Amino acid sequence: MDFLRTLLSRFAALAGRPRRDNDLDDDIAAHLDLLTEEHMADGLSEADARRAALRDFGGITQTRESYRIQRGFPRLEQFARDLRYASRQLRRTPGFTLTAVLTLALGLGANTAVFSLLNCILLRPLPVAHSEELAVLQTVRNDDEHGSNHSFGAPFLRALERHHDGFETIAGYSTHPFQVRSNSSNVRVPGAIVSGQFFQMLETPPVLGRWITPLDDRDGQATVAVLSDSYWKTRFQRDPAAIGSTLTIANKPFTIIGVMPPGFVGADPTYRPEIYVPVWAEPIVDAPYNAIESGYHSWWMRMLGRRAPGVSLDRANAALASVSDGILVESIPDAKWIKDARTHHFRFAAEPGSRGYSYMRDTFRRPLVVVFVLCSAMLLLACINLASLLMARAAARERELATRLALGASRLRLVQQLLVESLLIALLGTGAGLLAAPAVSRFLAAVLIGGNGDYVSLDTSLDFRVLVFVAIVAVVSTLLVGLVPAMRATSKGLNEQIKSGTQSIHSRQHRLLPRLLMSMQVALALSWCSAQACWRPACSDYTVSISASSRRTS
Amino acid sequence: MGDNKSDVLQGTLDLMVLKTLEAMSPLHGYGIARRIEQVSGDSIVLNQGTIYPALLRLEQRGWIKSEWGTSETNRRARFYSLSRIGRKKIAEETENWERIAATMARFLAPSN
Numbered sequence: 001m002d003f004l005r006t007l008l009s010r011f012a013a014l015a016g017r018p019r020r021d022n023d024l025d026d027d028i029a030a031h032l033d034l035l036t037e038e039h040m041a042d043g044l045s046e047a048d049a050r051r052a053a054l055r056d057f058g059g060i061t062q063t064r065e066s067y068r069i070q071r072g073f074p075r076l077e078q079f080a081r082d083l084r085y086a087s088r089q090l091r092r093t094p095g096f097t098l099t100a101v102l103t104l105a106l107g108l109g110a111n112t113a114v115f116s117l118l119n120c121i122l123l124r125p126l127p128v129a130h131s132e133e134l135a136v137l138q139t140v141r142n143d144d145e146h147g148s149n150h151s152f153g154a155p156f157l158r159a160l161e162r163h164h165d166g167f168e169t170i171a172g173y174s175t176h177p178f179q180v181r182s183n184s185s186n187v188r189v190p191g192a193i194v195s196g197q198f199f200q201m202l203e204t205p206p207v208l209g210r211w212i213t214p215l216d217d218r219d220g221q222a223t224v225a226v227l228s229d230s231y232w233k234t235r236f237q238r239d240p241a242a243i244g245s246t247l248t249i250a251n252k253p254f255t256i257i258g259v260m261p262p263g264f265v266g267a268d269p270t271y272r273p274e275i276y277v278p279v280w281a282e283p284i285v286d287a288p289y290n291a292i293e294s295g296y297h298s299w300w301m302r303m304l305g306r307r308a309p310g311v312s313l314d315r316a317n318a319a320l321a322s323v324s325d326g327i328l329v330e331s332i333p334d335a336k337w338i339k340d341a342r343t344h345h346f347r348f349a350a351e352p353g354s355r356g357y358s359y360m361r362d363t364f365r366r367p368l369v370v371v372f373v374l375c376s377a378m379l380l381l382a383c384i385n386l387a388s389l390l391m392a393r394a395a396a397r398e399r400e401l402a403t404r405l406a407l408g409a410s411r412l413r414l415v416q417q418l419l420v421e422s423l424l425i426a427l428l429g430t431g432a433g434l435l436a437a438p439a440v441s442r443f444l445a446a447v448l449i450g451g452n453g454d455y456v457s458l459d460t461s462l463d464f465r466v467l468v469f470v471a472i473v474a475v476v477s478t479l480l481v482g483l484v485p486a487m488r489a490t491s492k493g494l495n496e497q498i499k500s501g502t503q504s505i506h507s508r509q510h511r512l513l514p515r516l517l518m519s520m521q522v523a524l525a526l527s528w529c530s531a532q533a534c535w536r537p538a539c540s541d542y543t544v545s546i547s548a549s550s551r552r553t554s
Numbered sequence: 555m556g557d558n559k560s561d562v563l564q565g566t567l568d569l570m571v572l573k574t575l576e577a578m579s580p581l582h583g584y585g586i587a588r589r590i591e592q593v594s595g596d597s598i599v600l601n602q603g604t605i606y607p608a609l610l611r612l613e614q615r616g617w618i619k620s621e622w623g624t625s626e627t628n629r630r631a632r633f634y635s636l637s638r639i640g641r642k643k644i645a646e647e648t649e650n651w652e653r654i655a656a657t658m659a660r661f662l663a664p665s666n
Binding site for chain 1: 582583584587600601602603604606607610611613614615616617625626627629630631632
């Protein structure tokens with residue numbers, strides 16, 4: 001309680017500072033008067049009494065200082081003062097400030113942009129409840145040099161729907177563009193074919209109407225469709241009468257039964273379906289192809305499952321492995337195929353799926369990481385550049401700093417002040433970089449997609465992970481950039497300063513650091529340029545493989 | 555007693571101020587400082603200025619309250635008095651202090 005009261009009164013003291021200073025002065029004046037009176041009563045002259053009073057009182061300045069320290073938030077006030085001083089200094093040299101801020105903005109902006117892309121493709125979980133319970137299914141053979149296979153056919157889907165111990169819900173989906181009638185012509189709309197338990201598994205309630213359920217996903221049922229929020233907005237202007245109306249997909253009527261909330265994208269974070277239809281309707285929307293009829297020759301779906309409460313991934317894996325053989329026999333009519341599979345220890349397995357499944361992930365993991373490293377190197381370069389700029393600037397102020405040191409300022413205090421200056425530059429640079437980052441992200445995303453994937457959409461908006469990343473980078477770059485110049489500038493005493501006169505005679509050691517920085521800069525720049533040269537052809541390789549795989553899945 | 559003036563621990567100064575105000579209220583800074591010197595039999599000679607941060611501290615905690623008044627020399631000054639919470643705290647702090655003193659006494663006593 002005492003602590004709280006003290007805190008509150010410290011807050012209150014932040015306002016009305018000059019008045020409170022006057023209050024203390026009044027008190028002190030009254031006090032000194034009374035002391036003087038006392039000494040005069042003892043027989044001293046007025047001047048002597050005054051002096052004795054001052055002696056009794058002790059240092060007035062010290063009293064005022066301890067009072068101020070007790071009263072407000074001295075550290076905060078000090079920081080505010082440093083900030084004002086730093087901004088004044090920066091405003092005096094606008095050329096330098098602009099250069100510094102732009103350098104940092106470039107480095108930070110590029111890094112943030114790449115990181116948001118990384119975040120979107122590799123790190124961010126699906127926006128559904130308890131995404132950590134989700135798992136991506138795969139088929140594993142011991143002879144698979146390409147790792148596991150994530151593609152499933154209709155027979156396996158149906159069999160797994162019947163035997164899904166360890167999983168509460170299990171579902172398959174495939175992303176697919178639909179031909180939708182709009183104003184007497186057909187438009188291509190990104191869509192998804194999903195099995196009965198799909199929406200149940202993702203646990204996101206519709207904003208209107210209802211989901212596709214297992215009952216809807218049976219042969220011969222009514223053709224139904226669920227819309228995304230954005231399609232409901234653009235096509236139906238958010239009219240609630242959309243429920244029950246008809247959408248013509250592939251020239252066949254589909255009844256709209258529900259609308260999903262904004263932000264729901266299904267199980268693939270890099271694809272934004274506008275329409276969802278049940279699996280059994282695949283031959284209709286895929287006409288003239290019929291993947292279901294092709295049975296085990298067509299591997300066109302991905303599968304995910306939500307683990308039952310309390311079931312760990314290992315147990316779910318074990319459950320899958322145990323039903324694998326049974327499902328194999330049940331679904332594949334080809335004895336030779338079964339024998340081959342058994343020889344290679346074919347089984348189903350599950351891996352963590354909180355981030356859903358996207359083929360882009362495997363394709364782009366390495367290039368993204370490479371680009372990220374490149375950008376970090378660029379940021380490092382920018383920081384080193386900035387550090388040498390700041391060092392030159394600090395060198396010009398060495399005399400001022402040495403004088404202040406001689407007058408009694410502590411080195412820590414001066415370094416603090418200089419660091420606040422670099423903090424200000426870092427903040428401005430971060431702000432500018434953040435403004436530019438989304439545009440750079442979009443550009444990078446466009447380069448990655450390369451116009452090859454259908455309706456691949458990357459949500460590169462800033463989420464808290466990106467912001468945390470940016471904050472850390474800003475702080476680290478401040479320290480990197482500001483600490484060395486600050487330490488250097490405050491290292492010489494006033495004596496040495498005066499001795500060295502107008503021309504600074506630097507010792508061998510003094511010259512080493514700038515040279516080291518310069519060589520680091522050149523080395524980084526060279527390696528960066530050569531890495532760039534290698535990256536372009538590597539990137540075109542990947543865009544080729546995207547177009548190949550997108551043809552496979554469509 | 556040179557540097558020992560700062561050795562008059564914050565806590566003990568606070569307690570002395572509280573006891574002084576318990577006995578005589580309201581007092582201004584000079585009065586409190588003077589009375590502390592008197593009661594301690596002039597064995598403590600503090601820089602009288604140090605009383606002000608201490609008074610501020612106590613006021614922030616809510617143990618004492620202040621009012622503006624006029625001093626004997628017709629100057630505007632603050633007069634301090636105990637608050638209700640402060641009165642309760644005196645008993646608590648006194649007990650605290652006596653416990654510490656007793657513990658120290660045991661340490662310093664010659665062992666038999």
